Amino acid sequence: MSIDGVLLFSGGLDSILAALLLQEQGLNIRCLHYVSPFFGSPRARSRWKQLYGLDVEIADAGPEMVRLVKDWPEHGFGKVMNPCVDCKITLLRLAKVRMEELGGSFIATGEVLGQRPMSQRRDIMNLIRHQAGVDDLLLRPLCAKHLDPTPCELSGLVDRERLLDLHGRGRQEQLNLARHYGLTEIPSPGGGCLLTERENARHYWPLRKYRERPTVEDFRLANCGRQLWHAEEGTTACWMVVARNNRDNERLRAFAAADDLLAGLCDYPGPIALLRDGCRWPGDLLERACSQFVSYAPRVTQAMEQDSVLEVRVWLKRADASQSVLSVRPDTERTFFARPDWEEVRAEKHALASRREEERKAERQLLREARQKAWLESHPDRVSTQAEPAHDAKPRS
Numbered sequence: 021m022s023i024d025g026v027l028l029f030s031g032g033l034d035s036i037l038a039a040l041l042l043q044e045q046g047l048n049i050r051c052l053h054y055v056s057p058f059f060g061s062p063r064a065r066s067r068w069k070q071l072y073g074l075d076v077e078i079a080d081a082g083p084e085m086v087r088l089v090k091d092w093p094e095h096g097f098g099k100v101m102n103p104c105v106d107c108k109i110t111l112l113r114l115a116k117v118r119m120e121e122l123g124g125s126f127i128a129t130g131e132v133l134g135q136r137p138m139s140q141r142r143d144i145m146n147l148i149r150h151q152a153g154v155d156d157l158l159l160r161p162l163c164a165k166h167l168d169p170t171p172c173e174l175s176g177l178v179d180r181e182r183l184l185d186l187h188g189r190g191r192q193e194q195l196n197l198a199r200h201y202g203l204t205e206i207p208s209p210g211g212g213c214l215l216t217e218r219e220n221a222r223h224y225w226p227l228r229k230y231r232e233r234p235t236v237e238d239f240r241l242a243n244c245g246r247q248l249w250h251a252e253e254g255t256t257a258c259w260m261v262v263a264r265n266n267r268d269n270e271r272l273r274a275f276a277a278a279d280d281l282l283a284g285l286c287d288y289p290g291p292i293a294l295l296r297d298g299c300r301w302p303g304d305l306l307e308r309a310c311s312q313f314v315s316y317a318p319r320v321t322q323a324m325e326q327d328s329v330l331e332v333r334v335w336l337k338r339a340d341a342s343q344s345v346l347s348v349r350p351d352t353e354r355t356f357f358a359r360p361d362w363e364e365v366r367a368e369k370h371a372l373a374s375r376r377e378e379e380r381k382a383e384r385q386l387l388r389e390a391r392q393k394a395w396l397e398s399h400p401d402r403v404s405t406q407a408e409p410a411h412d413a414k415p416r417s
């Protein structure tokens with residue numbers, strides 16, 4: 021069945037209302053719910069159908085989001101590690117491709133002008149639309165009356181009169197609208213994106229710092245258990261994840277890749293640990309990792325109260341199921357492997373942002389000089405009599 025348009029659907033109240041508002045006009049809308057290691061609820065699809073009657077397609081934005089986080093987003097990070105402007109540009113680009121595949125005529129979002137201080141400011145919204153290449157396609161139905169009419173409104177496909185003029189951060193009008201549509205369950209505002217939380221940034225930052233090409237799977241693993249790193253100048257940083265509960269244990273088993281090692285206790289119940297690329301770690305490092313890992317098992321700490329020189333046996337398994345056993349003394353100081361605190365992450369983020377800005381300035385200067393040089397070469401007669409033009413000044417004829 022052909023569609024009229026697609027809608028970027030986060031599952032938040034605004035995107036639900038935008039979908040219902042357009043459907044109320046009789047438009048056939050395909051809701052696109054993008055998922056990545058940082059956001060998305062792929063399992064909520066049937067609930068959305070049941071609660072709101074919406075057909076939601078789950079789509080993957082993982083590789084694009086990981087690239088943004090790793091490669092430094094063009095418009096920078098927000099307060100934490102959230103690259104909101106570039107994220108929106110990215111999702112709109114993906115939605116444009118999907119809209120074309122489905123034969124739709126527009127892309128809608130649930131954005132409300134002025135709702136967020138940065139990414140929903142008018143100038144930033146225009147920039148996002150432009151850089152995503154959706155100038156003629158983007159419809160923002162909840163605040164359309166504050167914006168210029170779009171081609172899908174001018175053509176009569178969408179009835180502009182039935183679009184809204186919401187503005188600002190209040191939610192009362194959205195709640196009234198939810199009542200109008202008879203919504204029995206209203207999603208709580210904000211949240212949902214792990215990149216906006218400092219605790220998660222402490223897990224993600226080492227990945228972008230230490231792993232040359234972190235993958236989607238790496239970032240998914242970073243959402244699991246205790247995240248611990250050991251990094252020494254001049255050596256490869258080592259990453260260990262220790263489960264906090266049985267669910268983490270299962271997840272770590274599923275995450276284990278060819279070069280990883282799984283570690284567990286031979287004689288006590290307790291967590292397991294995943295040592296990423298552990299097959300390549302030197303023996304002394306493996307021993308230090310296991311010493312620290314066993315200290316997270318409550319039964320080991322209880323046993324240590326009775327026997328202060330306790331040795332604990334740890335099994336180490338490779339993906340091919342081969343296994344070895346190591347005896348270690350628990351390291352209760354737990355400092356050899358650690359994770360950065362937020363202040364450290366923030367300081368490094370600011371330092372990198374300043375460096376990027378300096379690089380950009382230098383690039384702009386080089387470009388200016390190249391333009392001036394090209395102009396002088398093409399106007400040899402003017403060289404001695406006229407000052408060089410500013411980079412953006414048009415040469416007079």
Ligand code: SF4
Pocket residue numbers: 059102103104105107108213214215216
């Ligand atoms: S909060 Fe997260 S999902 Fe939302 S725009 Fe920002 S980076 Fe993207």
